[in-house]
Amino acid sequence: MxxxxxxxxxxxxxxxxxxxxxxxxxxxxxxxxxxxxxxxxxxxxxxxxxxxxxxxxxxxxxxxxxxxxxxxxxxxxxxxxxxxxxxxxxxxxxxxxxxxxxxxxxxxxxxxxxxxxxxxxxxxxxxxxxxxxxxxRADYQEVKEEGSSLRKFIPLLWKSKRSIISITLYSAGIILFSVLTSLYFQVLIDDLIPRHNYRLLALVTLALAVIFLARAAFSWLRQKLLIRFGQNLSKGLLLDYLDHVMKLPLKFFETRQVGDIMSRFLDANRIIDALASISLTLILDILTVVSLSVVLFIYHPLLFSINLMILPFYAWVVYKYYRRFDQAKEEEMASASHLNSEIIQNLSGIETIKALASEESSLKELKIRFNDYMKKSKKAQSLENNQSALKNIIDVCNQVGTLGIGAYFVLQGRLSLGQFISFHALIVYFTEPLKNIINLQLKLQSAQVANERLDEVQLLDEEDQSNEEISLQLREGIIVDQLGFSYSPEEMVLEDISFSIPYG
CATH class of the missing domain: 3.90.70.10 (Cysteine proteinases)
Structure with missing residues (x-):
């Protein structure tokens, strides 16, 4: 079968x-x-x-x-x-x-x-x-109409290219300052302390203080640009959605719950978060990983290669949870949409609820919706927590292995103590962006589900807004014979209506 x-x-x-x-x-x-x-x-x-x-x-x-x-x-x-x-x-x-x-x-x-x-x-x-x-039927033909992907937001990101470039440059500076800070430990342990060179120690420490101040300034400027970047994305996406919703025909609002429409704003926020993460992670974290890979390989090729062994395990964890995350996030978003709809409907119709004294039944339905949302949300968060725990176990094993093997190399004289301390400091800067790249899977999945839900509104045809006037030159009466009308095929509003309007 x-x-x-x-x-x-x-x-x-x-x-x-x-x-x-x-x-x-x-x-x-x-x-x-x-x-x-x-x-x-x-x-x-x-x-x-x-x-x-x-x-x-x-x-x-x-x-x-x-x-x-x-x-x-x-x-x-x-x-x-x-x-x-x-x-x-x-x-x-x-x-x-x-x-x-x-x-x-x-x-x-x-x-x-x-x-x-x-x-x-x-x-x-x-x-x-x-x-x-x-x-x-014999004349059946296959029809293919796939939904859009996150690639459709590339033009929106391109509009903020200056901000992205500036953020990238500031981040590159922060990476450089971090590397220089780590190198300080090597110089301190392997050179300054054995020599008892107090003057050089003072100069290097002063230079380190300047580096810390510069890194703090760069971080502040980058965060300022990130805020502006996020606001530009929000304006572009949310205002486009609102503009499109306002131009949809009345039938759309008659067939959809208000909460369903409102919940798409939450979906849009998930997309904005993912777009910001994608655009910056792919640039900043990849830049960081590549740069530090070169530095760490120069420090000690074997020790660096051992750290790379965690990648297959991380990839396995991501693959293991991929589809389960997708389903859990979709269920959570749908449940949140139902809860929003129920709350908005009850608040909008509170006069009717009070008049019918049906507060208890309305509250009961709200509790059912709320408990369902909490259940779906707990499932999604539990999956994320389980995946995070597995990643932490892999990370701890990697750190213990690096410390043990590094200490062994120091005892054998194949690595100086200063190099080992600096290597361990740099490996933290290396693994964090590496985790960000791998963890991007969660945000991508959440954003893709949100994008599919947003498409259900965004891809609908807008109402015809043309104001073209139609002029009819009538020379005789109007005859209507057996007119039928319905909002839906199941229930006729007008049926077999016949009448005539004489001319003049």
Missing amino acids: KKFKWIKQHEQKDCGIACLAMILHHYGSQLPFYRLREMSNSQRDGTSAYGLKTCLESLGFDCLAIEATDEVWTDSEMTYPAIAHVVTESQTLHYVVVYGFDSSELLIADPAHGTYKESIDSFAEKWTNVLLVPKP
Whole structure:
């Protein structure tokens, strides 16, 4: 059987959209969630079976919508995958994909919980018997429309190129001062103390004080530029988002929760943090690592090579947690969005809540949302803490190994005590930026998830703002015959309306 890809829902009401995405991926197509929402006419409370059916049909499928029995799963004419409508344990309506039948068990892809097997009898207890069975038509063509990546923000970074260059230059100066500070220990231990040269000691110490003052000044100037750089990124991204939201059609606001829209501002802040880290880490930390690699290699090639042995272990830790971080961050952001929506809705409708004396039920729902967010947040933080612990263990082992081997070389006379002390001081400046480069994975994953959520709003078509006047030259009356109108395909607002307006 072809391996079936599970796709997680972005929001609580996105189960139908995620099922569509899984069906399309199975047949070689790919569309972003925001596009599928539009095509299926998704509303605030989710997507109807009719909306899923019309979406699939518009993409080249024949979609059979039936009310079936348990025998359908073993029918020889049954086509997998199919979308089933179920009721969850919390009594909420939900969609899942049934992508196969194996050894009397159904193969389920649940957008909220992943893939699993379940017996027909067990599944029947929650299934509403509503089933959508899509099958590609002869004229079906694969559709590919991938979401954007973080590369789209490069022009935004380019606008701040002067700040980035200035920050880089100040950072290079700080690196140089740090190296000179470390070299002071070697000169002090190997040269000044054995010679008892008090005058030279005073001069070198004075020079060291000047270096410390210069490093402090450079750090202050760099931080000032970093603040300005962060504000420029915030203005560029947040104002663009706000401008785009204000130009979206009314239908967007009717089908989305206010909290969902507001939560994208938090997503934008995550992107800003990642952009600042990426642009500066890739320049500053790589510059630091390369520069200090040369210095450390000159000091002692073997001892430096031993320190590089930690890299495979760091890479393993990053790889081990990569997908788990991705899922945990996505769940945390979605849960935060739901909580924000619930709080805003309750505060906006507080008069109605008070009038109906439903404070307790509203508070109960808020507590459910809050506890869910705390649970998802704890999961993400625990993963980060576990990864950090593994990295610390690797770091401690590396430090102990460096101290032990370095001391052994000193005892053998292959390394002076001053060189060893300076090497150990420099290795700290080397490993920290190296960790920053590796730890960039966390921010990149968080930013990519936030970017996908932001795209669900940013890539929507804006409302037509043209003010073109249309002039009609009417010479006779207006006749309206069997007019129908609806905001959604499921419920007609006007139906079979006929009337005439005589001319003049």
